[in-house]
Amino acid sequence: MVLLTPCIDYVIVFTRLAGGSDRRLLAAAPLLMLAQLALLPAYLWLFMGPELADIVEPEPFLEAFLLLIALPLALAWATEAWAERSPQGARVKGAVDLLPVALMALTLLVVVASQIPRVRDDIGDVVGVIPIYVAFLVIMAIVGRSIARAVGFDASAARALLFTGATRNSLVVLPLALALGDEYAVTGAVIVAQTLVEVLGMVAYVRLVPRLLPDEPTLAPG
Numbered sequence: 001m002v003l004l005t006p007c008i009d010y011v012i013v014f015t016r017l018a019g020g021s022d023r024r025l026l027a028a029a030p031l032l033m034l035a036q037l038a039l040l041p042a043y044l045w046l047f048m049g050p051e052l053a054d055i056v057e058p059e060p061f062l063e064a065f066l067l068l069i070a071l072p073l074a075l076a077w078a079t080e081a082w083a084e085r086s087p088q089g090a091r092v093k094g095a096v097d098l099l100p101v102a103l104m105a106l107t108l109l110v111v112v113a114s115q116i117p118r119v120r121d122d123i124g125d126v127v128g129v130i131p132i133y134v135a136f137l138v139i140m141a142i143v144g145r146s147i148a149r150a151v152g153f154d155a156s157a158a159r160a161l162l163f164t165g166a167t168r169n170s171l172v173v174l175p176l177a178l179a180l181g182d183e184y185a186v187t188g189a190v191i192v193a194q195t196l197v198e199v200l201g202m203v204a205y206v207r208l209v210p211r212l213l214p215d216e217p218t219l220a221p222g
């Protein structure tokens with residue numbers, strides 16, 4: 001599930017650091033979010049079959065969805081509306097705009113810490129998926145560059161494409177994983193492991209992608 005959902009949050013920060021078009025990713029983020037929310041239940045049904053209704057516990061899903069997705073989104077909208085109507089709101093928004101990296105790091109720390117007690121006996125399963133996530137980062141770098149060259153993207157757009165192709169939206173998938181109950185507790189930890197691998201991969205991407213896609217007017221097709 002996590003490898004089927006493009007990232008819409010910290011990918012924007014890493015794309016900007018690498019000289020990519022973060023504005024294009026910002027414009028695409030709402031569409032990607034809505035598409036993921038619509039498709040994730042279908043993905044889960046395809047993976048688990050008709051017994052899904054007997055496995056999913058709605059209370060953990062609703063709680064995680066409200067706390068991890070709905071509440072932060074509502075607060076963001078409220079802050080934007082306040083900033084448009086009040087000088088004080090504009091100052092608060094200006095201060096918040098300086099904190100996205102720190103807040104994302106704090107969120108990641110809290111999410112990781114929440115999963116550690118659930119998987120003490122299944123750490124081998126978590127470690128076993130790490131090579132898959134590393135391979136995904138390598139493969140998507142090659143695929144993203146090939147697509148960008150084929151369609152003639154400029155370097156900025158090509159970098160944005162490569163980053164959004166390689167990063168995944170684990171915090172949107174996590175509520176569904178938590179809804180599977182204690183029998184599938186390792187699922188949440190596996191998803192969090194993907195995020196940890198990805199963050200390290202993005203640090204490497206910031207250095208490598210500008211070399212892979214150097215600044216030039218356009219990337220010639222072919």
